[in-house]
Amino acid sequence: VSEKKTSRPSEFDLIAGLFAPLAKAPGAYGLRDDAAAISPRKGHELIVTTDALVEGVHFLPGDPPETVARKALRVNLSDLAAKGAAPVGYFLALSLPARLPYAWLKAFASGLGRDQKTFCVSLMGGDTTSTPGPLTLAITAVGSAPRGRMIRRAGAKPGHDVFVTGTIGDAGAGLEILSTRAGREARTAASVQKLINRYRLPTPRLKFGQALRNVASAALDVSDGLIADLGHIAEVSGVRIAIEAEKIPRSSALRAMWGDGIEAIVRAATSGDDYEITFTAAPGRAVAAAAKKAGVRVTRIGRVEKGAGVQLLGGTGEIAVSRAGYIHF
Amino acid sequence: VSEKKTSRPSEFDLIAGLFAPLAKAPGAYGLRDDAAAISPRKGHELIVTTDALVEGVHFLPGDPPETVARKALRVNLSDLAAKGAAPVGYFLALSLPARLPYAWLKAFASGLGRDQKTFCVSLMGGDTTSTPGPLTLAITAVGSAPRGRMIRRAGAKPGHDVFVTGTIGDAGAGLEILSTRAGREARTAASVQKLINRYRLPTPRLKFGQALRNVASAALDVSDGLIADLGHIAEVSGVRIAIEAEKIPRSSALRAMWGDGIEAIVRAATSGDDYEITFTAAPGRAVAAAAKKAGVRVTRIGRVEKGAGVQLLGGTGEIAVSRAGYIHF
Numbered sequence: 001v002s003e004k005k006t007s008r009p010s011e012f013d014l015i016a017g018l019f020a021p022l023a024k025a026p027g028a029y030g031l032r033d034d035a036a037a038i039s040p041r042k043g044h045e046l047i048v049t050t051d052a053l054v055e056g057v058h059f060l061p062g063d064p065p066e067t068v069a070r071k072a073l074r075v076n077l078s079d080l081a082a083k084g085a086a087p088v089g090y091f092l093a094l095s096l097p098a099r100l101p102y103a104w105l106k107a108f109a110s111g112l113g114r115d116q117k118t119f120c121v122s123l124m125g126g127d128t129t130s131t132p133g134p135l136t137l138a139i140t141a142v143g144s145a146p147r148g149r150m151i152r153r154a155g156a157k158p159g160h161d162v163f164v165t166g167t168i169g170d171a172g173a174g175l176e177i178l179s180t181r182a183g184r185e186a187r188t189a190a191s192v193q194k195l196i197n198r199y200r201l202p203t204p205r206l207k208f209g210q211a212l213r214n215v216a217s218a219a220l221d222v223s224d225g226l227i228a229d230l231g232h233i234a235e236v237s238g239v240r241i242a243i244e245a246e247k248i249p250r251s252s253a254l255r256a257m258w259g260d261g262i263e264a265i266v267r268a269a270t271s272g273d274d275y276e277i278t279f280t281a282a283p284g285r286a287v288a289a290a291a292k293k294a295g296v297r298v299t300r301i302g303r304v305e306k307g308a309g310v311q312l313l314g315g316t317g318e319i320a321v322s323r324a325g326y327i328h329f
Numbered sequence: 330v331s332e333k334k335t336s337r338p339s340e341f342d343l344i345a346g347l348f349a350p351l352a353k354a355p356g357a358y359g360l361r362d363d364a365a366a367i368s369p370r371k372g373h374e375l376i377v378t379t380d381a382l383v384e385g386v387h388f389l390p391g392d393p394p395e396t397v398a399r400k401a402l403r404v405n406l407s408d409l410a411a412k413g414a415a416p417v418g419y420f421l422a423l424s425l426p427a428r429l430p431y432a433w434l435k436a437f438a439s440g441l442g443r444d445q446k447t448f449c450v451s452l453m454g455g456d457t458t459s460t461p462g463p464l465t466l467a468i469t470a471v472g473s474a475p476r477g478r479m480i481r482r483a484g485a486k487p488g489h490d491v492f493v494t495g496t497i498g499d500a501g502a503g504l505e506i507l508s509t510r511a512g513r514e515a516r517t518a519a520s521v522q523k524l525i526n527r528y529r530l531p532t533p534r535l536k537f538g539q540a541l542r543n544v545a546s547a548a549l550d551v552s553d554g555l556i557a558d559l560g561h562i563a564e565v566s567g568v569r570i571a572i573e574a575e576k577i578p579r580s581s582a583l584r585a586m587w588g589d590g591i592e593a594i595v596r597a598a599t600s601g602d603d604y605e606i607t608f609t610a611a612p613g614r615a616v617a618a619a620a621k622k623a624g625v626r627v628t629r630i631g632r633v634e635k636g637a638g639v640q641l642l643g644g645t646g647e648i649a650v651s652r653a654g655y656i657h658f
Binding site for chain 1: 368378385414424479482549
């Protein structure tokens with residue numbers, strides 16, 4: 001029994017050649033089965049999250065395949081990080097346009113391999129299909145956390161402080177640079193490269209997320225925009241979150257590009273794709289200790305109050321924000 | 330902070346209105362978090378599989394949204410069934426074209442809800458994004474099996490018998506009816522409706538799969554085509570599989586449409602989408618007992634031998650098959 005040969009390797013050759021070498025975990029069976037077997041270690045449970053990325057929506061057609069792969073993996077690991085989970089493995093559903101060259105897929109798989117090493121995670125299974133549309137990929141990431149200790153969105157209480165890791169707005173500025181003519185002309189400066197890199201290659205705060213397990217009362221990662229994402233915590237926790245605009249941490253590269261006024265702050269707070277962790281915690285020294293332990297910069301940006309919604313506070317009172325973050329539709 | 334309103338409900342409204350009611354399992358947190366928490370019960374491990382479906386590739390643009398949803402769920406449950414796992418939950422990544430009406434999504438969610446009840450499974454998490462391309466969905470299904478007892482593709486040994494559940498080729502005939510003019514003209518007959526239904530709504534053999542746990546030496550579900558899929562078992566197990574063409578079980582509806590000759594048999598054996606379980610087992614009474622227990626028709630179609638590949642045997646010897654099954658690219 002022979003199979004029809006086409007110019008591009010078949011699904012089976014793709015899996016064997018590019019993806020099977022990434023599936024080293026015992027339960028992945030080298031992708032030579034229909035399913036993977038996963039057990040949490042004693043006293044732990046599995047934490048599972050899924051995110052889809054579409055060419056032209058979540059990444060740009062010209063983005064390097066290596067960073068497309070690594071970003072797809074990292075945005076899922078970022079969800080695990082914000083929940084206090086340690087990554088275990090991931091599943092990859094790939095829908096590929098016929099025009100996609102083999103070299104693109106090879107670089108894509110190489111990007112996955114590189115980040116697997118960085119984050120101690122293994123491909124556990126997947127599916128490849130063809131599509132007449134844009135390249136679409138869905139990753140389902142599996143992590144592990146002590147049973148019942150996943151950091152939830154619900155749990156913020158009036159009197160708690162609000163924090164965020166790293167700096168906010170860089171990825172949005174990076175996307176702007178990649179999408180506009182002005183951006184293309186400015187691409188040479190080192191600070192501009194830094195912003196592009198924040199868009200293409202977010203850093204999941206895995207070590208810090210695990211350090212937050214017994215510290216944070218609520219947490220999530222900033223994907224839609226700081227204000228929009230804090231809105232999710234406010235809604236599910238049944239509280240108001242008041243943010244001091246001036247305290248939102250911004251990089252010098254971002255200040256150089258967008259300036260330092262209130263409009264620039266609002267823009268940073270409503271940009272997506274930062275993949276920092278924003279969280280709430282009872283006042284005390286635990287947050288600073290966790291930040292030191294993980295080597296991560298953490299900034300207190302506001303407080304939790306009775307009420308509902310997110311307030312952005314400037315020198316003269318509340319600042320109106322018309323666009324809380326990236327709207328998916 | 331207010332959000333931009335569009336004519337279609339936002340991602341958040343979609344999730345709250347249509348999908349959150351499907352997420353009743355405790356660890357799903359009503360989809361109000363970034364991840365789900367899942368523990369296998371004592372002595373069990375989690376079995377995880379993922380499958381993507383693309384409009385125009387895996388289902389037809391005119392297919393009813395209810396059956397698109399149910400098929401997407403069922404093809405994943407079918408993978409769990411063939412591995413001997415009991416379903417627990419699933420994750421859904423949906424990439425939606427802007428033109429898709431809300432009513433379509435409502436019917437889609439309703440189809441999921443219906444099958445959740447049938448198969449005792451809960452939505453655990455997901456992601457919805459927009460796409461400029463065709464509707465694309467990826468489901469990651471999670472099941473449970475006694476630790477180390479997942480039925481593998483590897484394990485078939487010379488001397489074992491080869492079996493398949495139900496009938497083969499019906500789904501391929503159903504697809505042909507839906508795709509051709511001759512088919513459209515013949516759609517009224519009850520037997521034709523039966524074939525269409527086999528294409529649109531496969532039946533995952535969950536109860537039988539679990540009954541096979543200590544019986545089958547190797548198993549998988551027939552998605553690409555009987556011969557192609559048996560080829561996977563032959564390859565991974567390092568054996569030859571010899572099939573007696575006349576024994577491949579075919580429905581009377583299929584015989585009425587394709588006839589009864591060797592060409593019709595080859596066509597059935599190389600059609601995809603049947604989602605029956607094909608498996609190998611040591612000779613004995615255990616297979617018949619498992620079939621009786623689960624109320625499933627099982628047919629012995631061949632035997633495992635030393636060697637490699639799949640042989641289809643007719644009255645006069647080996648039958649040449651040029652197309653082993655559905656080729657993805």
